[in-house]
Amino acid sequence: MRTRPGASVLAALTAAALFLLALFERRSVRKTRDRILAEREAEVCGKRMEHAVMLAQRARKHEERVYRLHHDIKNHLGVVYSMLEDGxxxxxxxxxDKLRSELEERENGRG
Structure with a gap:
């Protein structure tokens, strides 16, 4: 059986086209995968950043609360020292006693 000269060229072109198609498909799949991974990584990074900001805000609020408490204690000590100096x-x-009761009430009210 004899093949026509054009058929072998057509077969070679078809094989080359299929090879190139597979190559481009593989490249396209890789690019899509890389893009999806980059998007996921960016999303995770964003969530980490949000969490870090939330923790920083909590720390700042706690620090402010401690500062106010320190300020209040200094004032209360000043009052007590003044009373003791005056006899x-x-x-x-x-x-x-009143101060201790108020502190205990606050403590019990929280938990």
Whole structure:
């Protein structure tokens, strides 16, 4: 059986076309995969950043709360020292008892 000269050229062109198609398809799949991975990585990075910002905000609020508490304690100590210097020992004791009760109420109210 004899083949026509054009048929072998056509077969070679078809094989070359299929090879190129497979090559381009593989390249396209790789690019798509890489793009999807990059998008996922960016999303994860964004979520990490949001979480870091939230933690920083919590830390700042906690720091502010500690600062206010420190300020309040200094003021209360000043009041008690003033009472003790003036000889108002009983009044200082009552003041400290009231302060302790308020602190216990706050503590129990939170948990």
């Amino acid at each position: 108002r020992n009983k009044e200082a004791e009552l003041y400290l």
